[in-house]
Structure formats: structure tokens, C-alpha cells
Amino acid sequence: MERFEYAHPTTQHEAIGLLGSSWNDAAVLAGGTDLISLMKEYVVTPKRVVNIKNVEGLDGIHSNAEGVTIGALVTMDELLADKTIRSEFPALVHAAEGITSPQIRAMGTVGGDLCQRPRCWYFRNGYGLLAMDESGHSLVRDGENRYHAILGNSGPAYFVNPSSLAPALIALDAKLQLEGRKGKREVRASEFFIIPKSDSERENVLEPHEVLTHIVIPASSRGFRSATYEVRHKTALDWPLAAAAVAVKLEGGKVREGRIVLGHVAPIPWPAPDAEKELEGKSITESTAASVGEAAVRGAKPLSQNGYKIQLTKVAVKRALLAAAKGEA
Amino acid sequence: MADYHWPPTDKCNLIGRRIARLDGPWKSSGRIKYSYDMNRPNMLHAKMVFSPYAHAKVVSIDTSAAEKMPGVKAIDIITEPGKEVFWAGHEVAAVAAETEEQARDAARRVQVRYEKLPHLVSDVEPSKAGEHTKQLAEQTDGNPDQALQQAEVTSEGEYGVPVITHCCLETHGQVAEWDGDNLTVYASTQNVSGIPGEFVRAKIADSADKVRVLTPVMGGGFGSKFGADTWGLACARLAKKTGRPVKLMLERDQELMAAGARPSMYAKVKVGAKRDGTLTGWQSESWGTGGPDAQGGAPSIPYVVRIPDRRIRHTTVLTNIGPARAWRAPNHPQMCLITMSALDDLAAKLGMDPVEMLQKNIDMTGQLSKTYSAELEKAAELMDWKKKWHPRGDKTPGSIKRGLGVSIHTWGGRGHDSNCNCVIQPDGSLSASLGSQDLGTGTRTVIGIVTAETMGLPLEAVKVNIGDSKYPADGASGGSTTVGGVSSSTRRAATAALNQLLEKVAPSLNAKPEELEAVDGKIRVIGNPSRAISWKQACAKLGTTPITGVGQRSNDLISSGVGGAQMAEVSVDTETGQVYVDKLVAVQDCGLIIDLKTAESQVYGACIMGITYSLFEHKIMDEQTGRCLNADMEFYKLAGIGDFGEIVVHMMTGSGFDERGVIGLGEPPVISPGAAISNAVANAIGVRVPTLPLTPDKVLGALEKGAVA
DSSP: OOOOEEEOOSSHHHHHHHSOSSTTTEEEESSOTTHHHHHHTTSOOOSEEEEOTTOTTSOOEEEETTEEEEETTOBHHHHHHOHHHHHHOHHHHHHHHTOOOHHHHHHOBHHHHHHOOOOOHHIIIIITTTTBOTTSOBTTTTSOOTTSOSSSOSSSOOOOOOOSSHHHHHHTTOEEEEEETTEEEEEEHHHHBOOOSSTTSOSBSOOTTOEEEEEEEEGGGTTOEEEEEEEESOSSSOOEEEEEEEEEEEETTEEEEEEEEEESSSSSOEEOHHHHHHHTTOOOOHHHHHHHHHHHTTTOOOOSSOTHHHHHHHHHHHHHHHHHHHSOO | OOOOSOOOGGGOSSTTBOOOOTTHHHHHTTOSOOGGGOOOTTOEEEEEEEOSSSSEEEEEEEOHHHHTSTTEEEEEESSOTTOEEOSTTOEEEEEEESSHHHHHHHHTTOEEEEEEOOOOOSOOOGGGSTTOEEEEEEEEESOHHHHHHHOSEEEEEEEEEOOEEOOOSSOSEEEEEEETTEEEEEEOOSOTTTSHHHHHHTTSSSOGGGEEEEOSOOSOOTTSOSSOHHHHHHHHHHHHHHTSOEEEEOOHHHHHHHSOEEOOEEEEEEEEEOTTSOEEEEEEEEEEOOSSSOOSOOOOOSOSSOOSEEEEEEEEEOOSSOOBOOOSSTTHHHHHHHHHHHHHHHHHHHTOOHHHHHHHTGGGGGGGHHHHHHHHHHHHHHHTHHHHOOSSSOOSSSSEEEEEEEEEEEEOOOOOOBEEEEEEOTTSOEEEEOBOOOOSSSHHHHHHHHHHHHHTOOGGGEEEEOSBTTSSBBOOSOTTOHHHHHHHHHHHHHHHHHHHHHHHHGGGGTSOGGGEEEETTEEEETTEEEEEEEHHHHHHTTTTOOEEEEEEOOGGGBOOOEEEEEEEEEEEETTTTEEEEEEEEEEEEOBSOSBHHHHHHHHHHHHHHHHHHHHTOOOOBOTTTOOBTTOSTTTSOOOOGGGOOEEEEEEEOSTTTGGGOBOOOSSGGGTSHHHHHHHHHHHHHSSOOOBSSOOHHHHHHHHHHSOOO
8 A cells, every 4th residue: 555644643623633635635544444455455545544443432322312322433343232222223233234244343333334435346446436437438337237326327426335334324314423624513314425426526425624423313213113134145244235224113003104225226325215105104014015115216227237136126125124014113 | 014905994994084184283273384374584575566458568667666666675577578468467577575565565666558459358159259269179979960850858058157266265376485596485386396397497496406395285276276377486586686585475356367267168058858858969059268278178068978969069269358277177067067957957848857867867977877876866865855856946935945956077086196205213203205285185184094004003103294395296286186196105105114114023023024914003913913012112123224115106096087966955035036055965976085074074165165156256357448347355256154054965985986996086076066056046946047156136137037937
């Protein structure tokens, strides 16, 4: 990797002061499970690496009247071990369990999961985030796109968002707290991710000088039943081919409010409002779940090799709904 | 005098038992060093510069910027300007620096100017490959046209296996170290005795006896580690140039791009039979690619089941996909998948149990027909085939469909040239030395067992010396030839050494040497066990001079030609296309088994490797960039421990097998899993998924074309 300056601040203030005004100035290091490999492959070459592992106040899971606050440095293992998370938010548990690598669960953080870069193999092989050739033509469109987007893929971005937790957090209406030079701000998880239009843009609303500090699941989501279902090729560590997170509020056995978010099928975690509408007022049965799955992929436009992901997405939605209906919380 | 022929198995103390491998504890405790672990004092690290293009001419190489990078000590040019590179990942240069990181950074600063040339990296059929084709062979036996015309049932299909890699867990590479004009290479190689000469031919070393290759253990080769390779030669040159030891191990992406690919094979097949299942005719049009060269001849299909009337035509597609290298049982898994899938589809068309169809035509398998027949019966029993099997298409409700598949395979496995020195010291210590290597298969343990058995001593009494080219020359470990080679040369050497000892000891026991035997740690008179002296006392009679027994590979101790039968049981999720192998039964013969435990372990490993290439492996190439896109272990998928179910291994032993002598085993059990699993999937979902790997997209695609009946 290129030479870089290494900083290990202990306060949020100090950490933010060490970040830059452009992405190449500095990169935030937490678990390192993504950043280190990006740097080793020269995909990113920050001048400074700011290790936030020792920054106070970014760890722990706390519950109060407002909701449940998860520090950005909480690891996947810590998330999985937390009693509140386990009992109240199964969608997060399923998603974290889907990371079937003890090493990554031990090191990888919740914040890192949300901020990790796409796994698009053109991007990782050095062809840029949007994978264009010299003439600006997308390598993905006519290339090897079996793992790429089927939704939100009008271009130029065709990668899929790699986050395991984001669909569940969006379904649980979580808020993300960001802190930067201009102070603190809070964005809804559903508004955190964006589809970049050029190689210089990023996949989320973070500014180069900002850090994701906390994730808050509002108290209003506590009564929801939730689940995540991932379709993976391998049982061992593997990226989902498609995933769906659902959170439903049931009243008299019928869905009063349902939230459905798709993962690994679009450049951002993909909300499915048509499917949510289809679900409203119904009881969750095999057949309603299936028709909600159908509604979730309305508008999907497969690329040359990834039509199969439409079917996988339908199934993921159906199975997530059935799992949520069965669940206790 | 002791006889070198194998003792009857019921008289053996060690041969044929389940014995744990000698180097297991050394490996698991880290006491023994792989090439990757080898660090020499004052050692430099080298990294490769690879072509980013699939086909290009090197115009110029400017190393000035790289030379100025921190820590850089030397740069070696592998591909001179003016020469061409033929795949992305082709070796261009190597850079040595003080640290691995410095070498890595500096390798990127070597400025290579390329003139890009047209490439083809797609695994396409010949009609779409333009000029990149070479028709290798056409062969006709009998009258296939007539046979197929008169067949009562015919089946047509297209089957295939894509290019995959070896993905050795220990990547290719070595540490090279000079002492004057003597070169030591700590190499991860399958060919300890064969490599030294390569350094002479490359004009790096003066003579082969000045090159010593050391490979105490190695982390997988599978046919891709027979040569010194360009990086080995570059490493030695860099070490010479700098006067320091140099370590150069490939990184994972380089391993997958440059260190070997298994050629693909696809075929359009028409096969015919009588209504009773008797096979009558075969016709196939096959093609495949293994890189820029046309290697080998036409595949020998139909595989194992020799249908008398056949026509086969094969075309090689020349591509820039990477360098083809032998991959565990070269060509056999591909030929097996094509043949056994076609036969399975034909059986399905006849509504016939495919095991019955194989049994019906068992005579066509030739001299191993009785073995195959017995193995199919045994496998069926272990799978509970008769109870579980159903005609194609699992009719039970729900999205999970279950199915069974069968396949049979063959391999040669005659032992290679081998030489062993067996030394008995006056203090009673005992060693066997061979310039062989243990790829992880159990070679070291087998040598120890044969030596100890011959001497009537426990395994711990033997020191096995292998993995060093200073020992007597031995063949490369490829083609399942090692166990036959080393076990027979060791048996001859140990017997020769023992006989010298018996001659020395005979007078003190008042017996002739031919009246003595070595049993239970004693030399004793045959038929009169009380007239005995201990092994230690016997050896003390040697005075100060040790005994050396010399042995060579001995054809009367070994044989070749094995058969195996495998059956797979799978569950397929028809909503997602996910395939899970619930159970794989592998029944295998390999003649006389020296160590049952490491033999079974070979079969387990082959089954796992087989499940992996059946479900996951595929070297994915991008035609636009000419690059391999999954040169990593993220998208070059290998099975994890949770990705396969029960594996049942049964070795055919006893009468009819043991007396054949020793036959190699490394290759055969990896041949059938693809076919058995593909057939099981077809049996489960009612439709053929034509090519491996059986990925969700392909399974769903096949289901869409022909839904479950």
C-alpha cells in the first residue's frame, strides 16, 4: 500500500480534526476488515489513516425511552450478544449472523458495515467505483454482471450496496448520527445512502470530514416484528445474492404497518413501497407473502446475467415476512 | 533371508491399518516449516510485476522509478521487451526489497509499456471463436451412424465444465539462498528431485548437483507445481544479484491468474440404446480451452463405458484465459461429467434406474467390470439407493427437492521411478531416504510404515528423510504415482538392508541368514522364537559401519488401473436454486493399501474438492478487459465446512484387491463428484443443469426451461 500517516485520536473532536476536506486526505479506520484490503489493493490511497478504535463514546449499546442507541464501534459479535437486540430486533440478528466469518464478526463494526465500499469486482480490480472504460462506457452493462444491481440500475452505478445491516436498520426506521467540522447532524438511515453519479462521489451522504458515531433505533420501532432473509450461494462466508429485511406491526393478526427493504440488489438498500402497500391490512400467509414478494421487484430491470436475482429477491421477501410473522417481538 | 514381496495382509502389523500421519503434530504445532513460513537471516522479499493485459507485446520496461523506491535492492526482467505476454497475470519482472511491503509498492513503479494485441478470454464454442480454434482430432469406431439410427431410444444433450484453477492454499513460490556457487531453494514443489536441473538450463547454476531443493512439507499442488517456474528462476537470480536470500511467494490474485488453470470441456452428445438399456452408439462434438496452447489430444469419451460404435470430434479453442496446468486427474473429471450426464439423461428417458443401466452395460467397462459391479453394489448399500431412488423429478410437495446421482471413474496410478536408501546404524537407529515429497497425502507416513513393517519394528523406530534433493532421486508427485514408487523402492531397500543385518547376526544365533526373521523388535530363528536377540543387540554386531540397503521401484510390488463408484444425494431449493450435497458415498479400490487412514483421508479430501468444483468454482473472465475478475477467495468460491453434508468412504480391500500390489489413489476419487452431483440435481428437479458449477442462476435457468414435472 502507499505510505500514509497514522493517527489514533481518543476523542471525537480530535478525530474530526484529523479528517480532511477531500476523500483522499484521510480515511477512517475502525475494524479494518474493508479499509485495509482496499489500501493493499491500492483502490484507495488515503494520505492519513485515522484509527477511531480508541475514541471514547462510540462503543456500547444503550437503551432508553428514546430508543436503542448503538455505538458505531460496536462489533458484530457484540451486536449479536446484546440481549435487547436479540429479543427485540431479530432482523439485525439475522443480518449479522449472515456474516459467517468469526474473524469479521469479531473485528467488523456496525459503523464499518454501513460505510464499507461496494464489492463490485470491476471496482475492486481498479476500474473505479462506476467501472467505466477510457471512453466512459460501463464495463458492467456488457460485462460480467451476475452479482450486480437489478433495481436502481439506470446507471452509471450498477454495483450493489454491500451492507448487511442497512436493510434491517432502514426497516426499523433507524437514525444515523454524524459528526463533523460543522457539528452534529442526524439523518434517517433510509436517506443515508445515495447513488453516485460520478466517480468522485461516494455511496452515502457523509462528508470527508464527518464520522458516523451512533445508530439510533427509535422506541416507536420496538413493537415491530422483524426479520432478515438472505439468499447466499455458500453457507461459509459469502455475499448475499439477494436479501430482504422486513418489520411489521400487527394488529389483530393483520399488518397495520409494514416496512420492506431489499439488500444487495441495488446501489443503495432498496425500499419497496409497492410491496409495503400490498402488505397493508393483510394477514401474513404463504400466499400474501408471495404476492408481496412479487410487488417488491416490480420495476426491476435485469442486466444481461442477473435476471435470476429477481426470483431470489421475491423469495427473500416472502421468507423474511414468514419469519417475521412467526417471530415473537 | 527376508523376501521383499508384500507379506500377506493378515500377517501385517502396520500395513493396511489406520495410522495417523507422522507430520500431523508437526504441522498443527507449527514445528515444521512450509516454504511460505521459511524466513532466512538477512532475507529480502520479492514481488512480481504481471501483465495487466490478456495479450500484448512488451515495448519497453523502465525500472528507474522502482529502483529509487525505499528498500529496493534488485529487479529482474522476466519478459524482455519485444516479447509477448499471453494472459493477464503473465510474468514480466520481479522486484526484491528489504520488506514485503516495499517490494509490493516498488513492483507497481516498474513502468512497462505494452502494445495491446487482440485477445479472447471467453470460453466460447468454436463457431464463435473465429481463428482461435484448432481441430485436434476426429475418431470413429465401428458404425456410429447406423448404431444411432437403429437405436430404440436416443438422448441428446449438451454438457460442460468451465475453466477452474488449482487455488493451492500455499501459493506457488520459494526462498532462494546462495552459498558461493551453491544454491538452496526452499520450494513449494511436487518435484524435489526434478527441479535442480531447471536452474542449470536457465544458466543460473553451474550444475544440478550444486542446487539443493528442500520441501519438508507443502500446502497443495494438485498438478500445478512441477516446475521451477519463472518466479523460481527470477528469485534465484535476485538472490545471486543481491548476495542475500530472497523469498518470493505469489499472492492470491497471482496464484489464480498465473499459476495454472484446468482446461474447460464442453460437448454436444447423442447417445443411443435399446429399450432394455443396452448402449449402442455414441456421437460427440466437443471443445474446450486451456489457454493459448492446444494441449493434449481429443478426450477419450465415452468415459469408462466403452460404447462400441462411436464418433468423437474435438476442437481446442485457443484463448488468453491463463496457462493450462495438470489438475488432479487431468481431463478425467471433464470426460466423466460429459459421459455420465449423457448416460443418466438416457436412463431417465428410458425410465430406468441409472445404476441398473450401468450394471446392464458393465461389460463395456472392460477388465475392471467386476470391480465396478461390486463397487456399485456397495455404494448402493451405503446410500440406501434402492429405497431412496425415484424416477427423475421429486414429486413431493414443497420447494425442497431431493435426488440421487451415480458415476463411475478410472485411473492408472502406476508407481513412478523411485530410489530409496535404507540405513541401519550400529546403535539401532533406522532411516529411509528418498528425494520424494509429501504433498499432504501421507507419503512420509507410508514410507515409515513400509520400513517399520519390513524390520518388525514400531513406526516410531524409523526416521523418514524426504523433501530434499540430496536424497536418492525420485519422481515428481503427479498422476497418483508416488505411493507405488516410494512404497516399492522402500520395501526393496529395507529388505536389502535387513538381509545384510541378518547375515551379520546369523553366526551369533547359530543359524543361516535365511533361517532368520525380524519380528516384534527382535531378530529370531523362524519357527523357534526363543532363539532371538533384540534389534539393538543385533545392530551392535555391526561394529562401527552402518548398513545401507538400496532399493528401486519394483514393478512386481505395484500395479495400475483402479475403478471407483460414487453416489450423491442432494437437496435443491427450487425457489432459490441453491444445491446442498446431503451425502456423498465414495467406494474406491487402489490395490494394497499401506495406510488405511491416509488413504481414506485422500478420498475425503477429493470428495470435498469435488463438491467444491461441482457447486462453486469458476475462473470468471471479462472479455472487455481480458482480466480474471475473481482472482481472490471472495468470488473464487471454495466450499466451507458448512457447505457439504455427510461423506461416506469405503475402500475395497481384501482378496482380489490386496494381491494386486500398491496403486495410486490421489486422483481417482476427485473424478466422479461432478457427474454424481449433477445427476443427483437432475434427478431432484427433473431437468438437467448442463454445466458446472451448479450455481443458483443456472439451476433456476434450467427450472425455467423445464419445470419440475
